[in-house]
Every structure is written in structure tokens, then in C-alpha cells.
Amino acid sequence: MEYTPKTFTLPSLDGISAKSVEEHLSLYQGYVKNFNTISAKMVEYAQDSEKNAHALSELIRRRSFEFDGMRLHEIYFAQFEDGAKELDANSALGQQMEKEYRQHFTEYFKAIGNMRGPGWALLYWDKEAKQFLAGFSGEQHQGHFVTLPVILALDVWEHAYLLDHGALGKTKYIDAFFKNLNWGVIEKRFEEITK
Amino acid sequence: MEYTPKTFTLPSLDGISAKSVEEHLSLYQGYVKNFNTISAKMVEYAQDSEKNAHALSELIRRRSFEFDGMRLHEIYFAQFEDGAKELDANSALGQQMEKEYRQHFTEYFKAIGNMRGPGWALLYWDKEAKQFLAGFSGEQHQGHFVTLPVILALDVWEHAYLLDHGALGKTKYIDAFFKNLNWGVIEKRFEEITK
């Protein structure tokens, strides 16, 4: 089955330019396209799977790079829809955050975003242990907590900030990310996966 | 929150010795223990997060290795409980497998298991596209389809087969894995995530 790029209704963002968002969305569409292409190539090479064994292996090994690029960007862009909104301290999410991180979640998550190298700062929910796990994924298919849903995704590849804030501007971009974040979206995700 | 190792009620397996299973379970317990240790160390170093910034980053980067080692082994061992059982062609899983892979699923998945290097052959379900995605995770925290549940997990680290089949015995072990697999467990997982 072919995947189709989603569209997002994005407001004007503070500290993240329309030009930057436009190019970022093109990259996202590239992930969808390349996931589809690799999937199609796998079928093609499988016609002679013995002759193409090495190629098939490496496409299998790599396909998650494109898939994760697709899904994570979908999680990312949706977080800006309908505009910035603060975390409701009385929501289920707000209470769980208070319980686990006191007032320190944003500071902690920013520090993860500021880790060296391109990647993603991600907040997962482990329903078995009933707790958050925050992590960092290099590139975008490395280091995930397997099977866990992602409720907050902060893209820290260079394309996310370089145009607006320069190659050394990651910290400024991360501040902008939180300034534009619609916490209502995250609250709904949390309700959805904990119900 | 500390994670606790699970126990598994395993039958005698054909082609996978009790000795091999025993050591394998010890490795599993090591993942749980190391996940807990890293989590505790993170709290400890966070007392002086500026001084320990580099150490904290690398523990965050690495923690999924231990978590995924824990979870994937839990998925793995549970697949042998209650003994071997064939796939029911009339089950929801059986029908979806037929639809997507015709008769070729096992052959395809074995080929993934036989890819070069230690890792895991994994079958994920993408509920959005309503289709399976089969993949390979090197070590165990690399290359996952982010957020997707795993319904079938084949461990192909060397510890899974070396004692019973030698360093060149991966293919024999994979055959043994399928001989002992309780497809009923996989069917239930599939029902659970598609309901």
C-alpha cells in the first residue's frame, strides 16, 4: 500500500519562518515518497530474491529511516495546528507531568533537544509501567523505545533551525518550538493512549 | 519506577536446549537490571546536570538499548509458552497474512532473520495503513518502525543459537524457532491490537 503525504493547517509561527516550514514540509514529502519507492523496489528485487539478496537486505535495513521520517514529521507538524496553547495543569497530562517531572519537564526536554548531532527529542509513554520515557533518536530510526507511542516530538535536525537561527542556533529554535507548541494536541494524544 | 523481570513458563523446546534458554533468560534479566541502573544513574547525575551534561546525554542516548533488550525478549519468550501451535488460516491473523504474503510469509521472515549481523527480525503492524511491516533491527534499538507494535519477534543475536548450532548455525536455529512457535500467541496479539 502506498502512503500519502498528509497536509497540515499551520498558523504563522513565531521564530520559525514560513520559508523554513515550507522546505521542511518538502523534506517530509520526500520521506513518504522514498518509503513508497523502497517498498516498490523490494517487490521488484524479490522477483529474483537469490540474485538480489544483498540489495533486499539493505533495503529492509533502511526502510525504517524513511518510515520514521514520515511518521515523526506527522507527529511534529500536528503539534503546531490551531496555534500555541499552554499545558493545562489540571489535565491528565498536566498531572502526570507534575508527578514525574515537577516543574522540570520543559527544561529536561530542552536539554535532550540540545544533545549533539541531528535527531529527535521524543517523549514516549509506557503504558505497562504507566510512566513517560524521554529519549533521543539519532537520525530518526535509531534509539527508539520499541513499540511505545510518541506523544511529543521535537525535530532537531539542522533543517529545523538553520535557515532561521544559523548553524549555532539550535537553542533559539528549541525555545521557539515551545513558544508555538499547542499543548492541547499533546493532552489529547495522552488521553487517547491512556483511555 | 523500577522494572521487574518477568518469568516465563516454557516447555521443552526442539532444537533449542534448556541450557541455552537458561543463559538467554539471564541475559534478559541483565537488560532489566541495566535499564534500572541507567535510570537511577540519570537521576544521580542530574543533581549536577551542568557538570554531568555529557554523561547524561550519553545515558539518555543509550537507555533504549537496555529497554528494547528487555521488551523484545519479553515478546520473544512468550511466543514459546504453551507449546508449538500452527497458524490458524481462518484467524484474523491468518487471513491478513494470506492477503499480504500469500504462502510466503515464513520464507520471507526467515530471510530477514538470516540477514548479516546480530539483531532481530520483527513483524510490526501499522494500524493506520492496516498492513504489516517486516523489518530488521541491528543490535536491538536501531531501525525500529517508530511507535508500531511488534507482534512477532525473532532474536538472531549469536547467543540465541551458538551453543546449540555453532557460529554458523543461524539457519538451523531459525528453523527451530518456527518449529516451536506458538502461533496462537501471535494471533491473540493481532486481535488485541486490531480490535
Added chain:
Amino acid sequence: MEYTPKTFTLPSLDGISAKSVEEHLSLYQGYVKNFNTISAKMVEYAQDSEKNAHALSELIRRRSFEFDGMRLHEIYFAQFEDGAKELDANSALGQQMEKEYRQHFTEYFKAIGNMRGPGWALLYWDKEAKQFLAGFSGEQHQGHFVTLPVILALDVWEHAYLLDHGALGKTKYIDAFFKNLNWGVIEKRFEEITK
């Protein structure tokens, strides 16, 4: 021993702006600084190596990221010094390139540079087999041909091109790279390692 950032005498480049080079050099200095910091932290934590075992492991695992960022950028920037110069077909390098790649080296190397994801296209020399090996290193510490010297290094992280050519401008940047390349530097490297 502390490492010290090198300085480069760079001409004005065609298609790579002074602003972009300036930020790129700052990133390079960041690698040197972080390599030194991690090295110092390792000594510090080793005072209580049992307590800090996990942190030490992860710093050891990561230090090559900073080292390789340092060394590869040194190889990279030196390639522009003294201005663009074409490959001398009669040089030892020119003859070996003709022997191995006919007229196709640049095309081949550009294709490697255009691979998906941030990283480096690299040309190594294997003195044992007396041949080139061209490869791609994700991030910058992954996928190297171990021990082999690098004679040509093309940085394809997003910071190398985004400011001048946009997030989709990798191809244009790679063209610019070759337009500004001083092949005389590469010829000398090749002479040095083959003498």
C-alpha cells in the same frame, strides 16, 4: 593531550558563502572543544570507575563522534586552500583514478554525496589492495573503512548547504564543492600515502 583547532586560509568560494563557511568553522571548533571536554570528563569519572561505569562506557562509545567531526573537517577545509585546481590526469592520482573509474569518478562520488541523510562521502585508499574504496559515513563516526586514510572528504550534513541552497539544495552544493576543489591537495595526499 588537548587538541587545538587549526586555522585555514580559505579563498572566496563560488556557491558557498563566507557566512556559511564562518558558521561551518564554528561547528568544527565545537568538535575540537567537545572532544577535549569528553576526554577530560573521562579522566574525572575514572576517579571512581565503578560508580561511574555506565557513564564512562557511553563517553568512550561517543568520543569518536567528536574526534571524527574534528578530523574530517580538517581534511575538508584544507581541500579549498589555494583555490580551485583541476585534477592533473598525468599525476599518480589522475592515473589511478583513470584506471579504477575511467571518466566516472566525479559522477560516482556525487551520487554517494547525494545519498539520503546527513553524513560524509569519503574516498579512502587501501594500500594493501592498492585500490580506492569510496564510502558513506552517516553522522560521521559510522561506517568508516577502519584504519584507511581518507584522501577526499565531502561533507553533506545540512549545515554544509542549507544556508546557501536551501534544505533541498544538496545537489547544487555538491556541484559547488567540486567547482572549488583544489585537486592539487588530493594529489599530494595520494603521493604522501603511496610513497
Added chain:
Amino acid sequence: MEYTPKTFTLPSLDGISAKSVEEHLSLYQGYVKNFNTISAKMVEYAQDSEKNAHALSELIRRRSFEFDGMRLHEIYFAQFEDGAKELDANSALGQQMEKEYRQHFTEYFKAIGNMRGPGWALLYWDKEAKQFLAGFSGEQHQGHFVTLPVILALDVWEHAYLLDHGALGKTKYIDAFFKNLNWGVIEKRFEEITK
């Protein structure tokens, strides 16, 4: 150019069985074979490089896994030839080790070997800084100090120790490695690269 597996004249080892060595050498030959196969496939797919672009990329990305498996095992096995020999404290290597590590090198290197996951503990020499860099390479193509020669290589994949010491026997194997190590080989390597 095809690479050819080397042969090694190995004495009987203490704590590493002949059976284990025999299987280990077969794995080594597999790396040589697979490097050659991938190299040949690359030429084949390059006949239609547009159609095969994704497959070519992934073979390029992966080839270093096989190459490094080949070279590191050649470095590894040669270390046992002619039988165990202690480090000569008066050799150039012995003096440099004393200068950098005092009496702690072996202890330090064993700790690296005991890091979590399969891989290699490696000692490199940086001729520019005139110092050693010790590191850990996951699998075998990740985390190398780019371009630096390796003078000591300790394989800690599970196949190196599982047959003789069990899945939990890495520490015992590492002790056996040092018991059988011919430091004379390492001394010569060091002389060779520092002359």
C-alpha cells in the same frame, strides 16, 4: 579487485578452544566473501544506476561492515601467532604505555571490552597528537576513530566466547585473550607506524 582470506599459524590457546577458533575463522572468511560479493553486486547494479539507485546506496552504506569484519579479524588473529609473550617494558610501546596509562592499561582495556553489546575494544594510535586513543566499535563498522591505525584489537562479539565460556562468560574470555596475547606483535605494529 577480489580480496583473499589470509591464513594464520595459530598455537593452541589457553581458554579459547580449537573448535571456537575454527568457527571464528569461518566467520572471518565469510566477511571476505561478502565484501567481494557486495563489491561485485555494486558493479552489476551500476549498469542501470538510476533504476538501482536505492540498492546501490544501501550497498555502499553497508560495505564497510564486511570490510571492517575482514580487517579487524586479520588484526585479531595475528595477535596470537607465535604464542603468548609479555609486553617488554623497555620497548617503544612499553614506554609509551607507561607514559599514558601507568600500570592501568590492561585494566582499562578490559573494562572497554566488557562494555555492553557486541563489538570490538580497539587501541588506535594518533600520530598527529602522538598518543593512543582507546575506543569501542559496536558491531564493527561503527564508532571508529577515522583514519587511525589499530594496533590492538579485542573481539567481544558473542562468537568469540560463547562456546567456551557461555553467554555470560565475556570476562573470562577477555582474561584468556590477554593470557594468549603475543605483545611482541603489538610492539612491532607500534614500531612500524611510529618510525
